[in-house]
Structure formats: C-alpha cells, structure tokens
Amino acid sequence: MRSVLDIVDLSVDELQELMQTACDIIDNPEKYQEVCRHKKLATLFFEPSTRTRLSFEAAMYELGGNVISVSSANNSSAAKGESVADTAKTVSCYADIIAMRHPKEGAAMVAAAAASIPVINAGDGGHNHPTQTLADLLTIYREKGKMENLTIGLCGDLKFGRTVHSLINAMSRYEGVRFVLISPEELKVPSYVKKDVLQRKRIPYLQTTSLEDVMPQLDILYMTRVQRERFFNEEDYLRLKDSYILTPQKLMTAKKDLAIMHPLPRVNEISVAIDDDPRACYFKQVLNGKYMRMALILKLLKEAGTI
C-alpha cells in the first residue's frame, strides 16, 4: 500500500503531476467536488495542530468525501497505551486513508507498515512533514513559474525546522538551484543535511548569519519560526527566538519579484506590515497546501484502487 512519509517518497515526475492536478483543481473546482464521495479520511492528530488538520479536513470535504478525526492524544486510545501500529490497524477498518501527526519521529512509518490503507505523514515530531513541502513547492511553482535556476534563502531555525530540511531535499532535485542558509550559529542546518544532500549532490550553498547581506541575491525567502516545542531548555529558546525579524526596512534591497514564504504559524519573525506587500506569499502558501493535499489524497486513493 502506497503511503507518503517523506517528500523524497515522491519522484520529481510525481511532484509535477501533483502540481498539475492542484492547478487543475484551482482552475476547475467543480470537476473534483464529488470524486471522493462516500470515502473517509481519518485525521489522527496526536499532537496539537489546528492548521494542518483543518487543511486535510477541508481538502477531503472539497473532494466530496467525509472525515473522521482524533484531534488529541488525550482523547484517543493512545492515552490508554495503545500502540501506533494497533491504532493504524483499527482505523484501517473505518477509513479509506489516514493523515497522521504524532510527536514521535518515525511514528508515521510504523503506522504505514501496519495499516491496510494509505497513510500520509502530517508531521512526525521534528522529522518529516511532506505535505508542508508540497505546499511550498506549489507556491514556488505558481509564483516563479518554474522550479529551476532559483536562489532560495532559508532563514531562522534551520536546525530543528523540519520544513527546511524537507524543502532542501525536494528542491535539490531541480537544476540550477542554489541555497542561502541564514541562521544564528546555534540553529545552523545540521551537518548531515549539508553532507548527505547538498555536498553529495554538489548543490551550491552559502551559510551566513546576516539576512541583510544576502537579501539582494534571493528569488525566494523562506522564513521560519524558532519553535519552543523543539527545545529542551527554555533559556535557549528565549535567547534565540528573536534572531531574525523581517521588516519593510530589511526588504528595501530585495528583488521586486522576491517571494516571501513561511510555513506558519508565525510569532513575530515577519512584521505584519509586510502582509500587504505583493511579495508576501505565506497566506497563498496555506491555500496551496490545501490544494496539494487534495491532489495527494486523490493520487493515493486512485493508486489504492479506492476511487
């Protein structure tokens, strides 16, 4: 049974296919209103996440399907000590596809191995979050009209930010992509990402602590939040949380067609004064996330022979 646990589970051709389906959904929503009629998505969220869960649920409703949901570990059998594998087997009896978020890394893989229906990883701790990357890719595609020959600045928490690692993995498969990695020393991209992805594929990259210095080079600026929940130590979080705040002043030297992205939620790393700037794409990214989740649900249900 095909599941999607990591963005690299999807080939470049499949990503293209998903982006084309998403664009077709945007252009012709009526075509897709009934395609998942009588089908059920189970959203199993064992970690708080309003945004991703609502996006999956909205996606399934817009495809004409239904949703059954666990929105907190406290209200589920997990609180009674049930294993992830048993939960996945049980839910396979009720639903046609699972979207699962879990605080532990690798939980989605365990669920996918046990389930008899497709599993979409909706975030497993700080590890993978492939549908966020799908949202990011569609945003890049729609804003830039291409995936190749782009300079992508990634700014903020590049150590714990799983969206950043996933995006690096995904974009490193396109020609002519260059990364600019902007972070405080303590939150630099882990060496294994640099070694296993960037250096192995000979992708050019620059590491810096100054956003201002590199701003004029960027085609895309991907801001991230310093996430409190990824720190064991509150002091470290408080020291680093305000490292980069994007303001209109800092954007003065940016390209006119820069695309400013953020996986959201933001705290204060992008000033609200930027929201009306035409280069701000982060709310479009949210919408794109829903369309890509629709495209992915469709693809997996088709491959499973469910629709």
Add this chain to the structure above:
Amino acid sequence: MNIDSIRDGVVIDHITAGRGMRLYELLHLDDLDCSVAIIKNVTSKKMAKKDIIKIDSKTHINMDVIGFVDPQATVNIIRDGELVRKRCIEMPLELTNVIRCMNPRCITTTEQELDHVFRLTDKENKIYRCIYCETKAERKY
C-alpha cells in the same frame, strides 16, 4: 601468554585493537557458559596490534554484529582442532536489534515492541541510521 587452542568453536581474528570488548558485549558472549577468551593488543604483522576472541563451542555468531563493529575482522570456524572455514565479513545493509536508537524523540522510545532497525546509508563512512527517525547510530569506540 598462553591460551589453549580450541577443538570445536569459533575464533574471531584481526579485530581492530580496542574493539574486542565491544564485540563481546554486542555478541552477548557473556551469556555463553563455555570458555571464552578475549585477548587484547596481540602483536600482529599486518595490523601492529589486534584483538582476538576465542569461543570454545559450536555457537552461532551474528555476523551482522561483526560487520557493524569491525568489518575487517575474520571469523574462523574450528572443528576437531582444524580450521574448516575462514569467513571475511561484509558490512550488513541492515542491523536489527543489535544497537538501540538513542534519540529521545524516536518512536522506538515509546513503542516497546518495535524492532530497533538501522540501515547502512553511507558505506564509505560506515554510517548507519535509524530507519524511523534517521538518527545516526552511535559507535562506542
């Protein structure tokens, strides 16, 4: 120093000096009730110094453990006092329940029944990663 030769058993030879005890632990040789000798820092023409383990019984040896800890070691099978087979070791592509994932965020920390599985992701640098969370295996030597 003299260690008697064995009649029926296994000699793990050409172990990189200092890794003998780790192999002893991971192969669970302390569970055996036969004679087991760990000989440390033996002078070797090829390696300058090496460790050797001699096991005086026809026991099963998990070759994956040796391939993970020290792929240059050799395993000699002894029967009736004669060397009947000499095996060179390869790094295993996958290791199951040999080492544990030390990442506190890994699903294996809460799901007690799960196998701890590591996959060889970089042969050149001998790097194994947990299949669940992709954390690098710790090598205690």
